[in-house]
Amino acid sequence: MPTIDALAERLSQHFEPSQINLVKRAYYYAEQAHEGQYRKSGEPYVQHPLAVANLLAELGLDHETLAAAMLHDVIEDTGIPKSAIVRQFGETVAHLVDGVSKLTKVEDRTRAERQADNYFKMIRATSTDLRVIVVKLADRLHNMRTLDAMKKSKQREKAEETLQVFAPWARALGIHTIYTELEDLSFRALHPMRARYIEEAIRKRRGGETELLNDVAQRVSSALERRGIPARVQHREKHLYSIYRKMRDKQRAFNDIMDMFAFRIITDTEDNCYRALGVVHSLFRPRWERFKDYIAIPKRNGYQSLHTTTVYRRELHLEFQIRTEEMDRVANTGVAAHWMYKGGDSTLARNQLEKVEQWVKNLLEMREGTDDTVEFIDYVKQDLSQDEIFVFTPKNKVIELPAGATPIDFAYAIHTDVGNRCFAARVNNTRVPLTSELKSGSTVEIITSPSAHPHADWLNHVVTGKARTALRQYFRKQAREVGRALLDKHLKELGLSLETINEAQMQKVLQHNNLESVEQMFTDLGEGRRMPYVLASQLAADQTQAAPSETPATQDTVIRGTEGRAYRLASCCHPIPGDIIVGVDGPENQLIVHRTQCQKVRRTVGRGHFLDLYWDKQAVGEFAVAIVVRVEMQRGILADVANAVAKAEAHVETVTIKDHPGGISDITVVMRVSGRPHFARVLRRLRRLKPVISIHRQ
Known part of the structure; x- marks a missing residue:
């Protein structure tokens, strides 16, 4: 079990005594804060932050990052505020700790929304200090290493999240050592049998090709030496998940994967990298379509290397990566190389840091163009993968x-x-x-x-988050302008305008339609999700009357059998003349009139007084009824539905739409009809529309 003393001894080779003291103080502070807390494995909780700090020490991170690693769960799990961390350890350490701490749980947010909010908080903190995400990655790596202590369902959940979010982040930051281990650990948790099969197959092939690999390495080393190029030649096998991904994506069997092993040539200068490339191509036939020059054009994460694939005997593919010592160090540790205590702050490390920082800033700019954090995080995941x-x-x-x-x-x-x-x-x-x-x-x-x-x-x-966000932003702006113009046009037909609608009436209509803002109302109108004349009618209504929750009916002329009691029509099932109806006891001795098929009636059987009611044969007027029209979503379908209702001489009150996967949407229409025959005419009109899949009454 790791100890703080062992870590301090290790750090003494590189850190000043005052810096080591900061790390030790952070450990003892965390030990006190987490006192009485244990991990699922049964070990004291403080062992986790200590393990995270050790991982970061292996990457060569600075003393402030190690102190933050010790404290990274203190704010989230112990209730100690950020201000206390600031007083004890300074602003920098506190910022790192706060950046990796999840937001306080908000009850009215869904799990996906809370998760997206936490990701965004982490990205925002990362934009000012990339060490935030490095600490989070080390935290996730240790959690994945100790995943066995958790329930199987939780293991799968964490593994999926790691593959979707954290492994791609490690790749984007160029931290190859963390990236590959996160992928392999996630793969083993999600597909244990497949992982075991591939591991066994790799072991067998490794044994059969060891002689070949050594022979190739020796031939390349000798050729480089003859040309006077100082270099180390290494061979390695690709990591487990990358082999599985190639099998899955290219639909290949394991035995069809020809480039499972790769060689790395590490030399001293950039010029010698290109000279070494010439040596490799003189020994083995290159596949030019597989050549990539990441030295001339580095990757987004600052990675630099020459990649070439050559053909050996029996069409065996050999992949070579050629780089300098400094490129190799940066390739393995990524942005962490900038803070390394030994030669980390090189030109290459600084350039890499600047590239990644700019990329993170671009992500935040993209966030400004979208109204939805969940949507933004989906863009980030897509961009990362x-x-x-x-x-x-x-x-x-x-x-x-x-x-x-x-x-x-x-x-x-x-x-x-x-x-x-x-x-x-x-x-x-x-x-x-x-x-x-x-x-x-x-x-x-x-x-x-x-x-x-x-x-x-x-x-x-488009595939980039930036393009998708910019397009959505453009169309939303256009939709708002169109929606505003449409609403104003219909208000003017009623002798009003947007400027004449008072704030109280506007808020009443927004609340009635479950709209968060006037801007959202304009956007929905412009995108065809709501009907302008419906909202215009609501805004033009008597501003002293609230939007009714129940449909009023003229007493004693519409419904018979009420025994003289006052009644109202229920808004849950919207009964209309021709429906079989009952009266249910309501407040203040009032009867609430429901259809007999109404779920509320069925739930209250035996718990209240019922009256069998019937419609007056001379019942006249307009009665509210609600239907849900399921459609294949296409441009203009909302207008087509509204026009069909209007042509059947029914008056639309409200229209709302709910989207489902696969291009299917449910359009809920509340309209006014004179009775069941009139309602049947409306349904016949709607069923003639080709995109209509089904219609049911609410």
């Missing part, structure tokens, strides 16, 4: 994009205004559709026009 391609502007500036990107993604990567005004593109001097897929190494030119504007179909052809 995709492979990269590199394309060039006409001025030879390198633009990094996810695989599958289109000229539209490229345009928005240049600037939002370029994306909003683009109407054509040239790739390698050839005109191509804006929706065509870009290939790495291409030169892309965007043609813009002041009169051009985005098309809704573009959302189906």
Whole structure:
């Protein structure tokens, strides 16, 4: 079991006594704070933050990060406030601790919303200090190493989250050692039998190819030595999950994976990297389509190396990575290299840090363009999980994009205004559709026009979060403007305008329609999710009357059998003339009139007084009725539904829409009809619409 004394002894080789003292004080503070708390494994909880600090020490992180690792669960799990951490350990350590602490649980938020809020809080803290995410990754790695103590369902949940969020983050930050272990641990938790099968297959192949691997390494080493190139040649096998991913994505059996082993050539200078590449290609036939120069064009996370794949005997593929010692260190530790206590603050490490910091800032800018944190986090996950391609502007500036990107993604990567005004593109001097897929190494030119504007179909052809967010932002703005104009037009037909509607009436209508703001109302109107004349009618209603919760009826002329008692029509089932109805005891000796099929009636059987009621044969008037129309969602369907109701001479009160996966939506319409025959005419009209799947009455 690790101890603080052992860690302090290890740190004494690199840290000043005052720095070691800060780490030790943080440990003892955490020990007191977590006193009486135990992990699922039964060990004292303080062993977890100590293990996280040890992981970060292996990466070579500084003393402030190690202190934060010791304290990373104190705010979240013990109730000690951030201000107390500030007083004891300073602003920097407190910021790191607060950054990895989850938000206080808010009861009216869903689990997905709370999770998204916590991710966003972490990203925002990371934008000011990347060490926040490094601490979080070490925290997650230790939790994954000790996953066996948890229930199977919890193991799967944590493993899925790790694969979707934390492993991609480690990859994006260039921390290869954490990235590969997180993926392998998650894979073993999610698919234990598959993991065991592949591990056994790797073990067998390793035994059969050891001689071959040693032979290749020796041939390359000898050739490099003859050319006077100082280098180390290593061979390694690819990590477990990367082999499984290739089998899954390319639908291959294990025995069909030909590039399971890779060689790494580590030399002293960039120039010798290219010389070593020439040596490799003189020994083995290269596959040029697999060559990548990440030295000339580094990855987003700052990774630099030459990658080449060659063909050996019997069509065996050999992958080589060629890099300098410094590139190798940065490739393994990523952004952590910037804070390493031994030679970490190099030009390469600083450049890498700047690239990653800019990427995180771009993520936050993307958040400003979306109203939904859950949607934003989905964009981040997508951005993290995709492979990269590199394309060039006409001025030879390198633009990094996810695989599958289109000229539209490229345009928005240049600037939002370029994306909003683009109407054509040239790739390698050839005109191509804006929706065509870009290939790495291409030169892309965007043609813009002041009169051009985005098309809704573009959302189906972009893969970057930045492009998707910018497009949604543009369409929402357009929708708000259209919605405002539509509502104002219908109000003017009623002799009113938006300026004449008082605040109290506006708030009443917003609340009645479950709208959070006037802006949301305009957006829903512009996107066709609500009908403008319905909202205009509600806004024009007598501002001294509240929106009725029950449908009023003219007493003694509509319903018989009430024994002289006052009554009202229930809003849950909306009875109309022709329905079989009953009266249920309500407040103040009032009868609430329900349809006999109403769920409320069935739930109250035996608990209240019922009266069998019937409609007056001469009952006249308009009666509210609600229906749910399930449709295949397409442009204009909401207007088609409303027009069908209007053509059947029914008056629409409210329309709401709820989307489901697979392009299916439920449109709920509350309308006024004179009775069941009139209602039947409305249904016949609606059923003639091709997108209508089903209709049922609420």
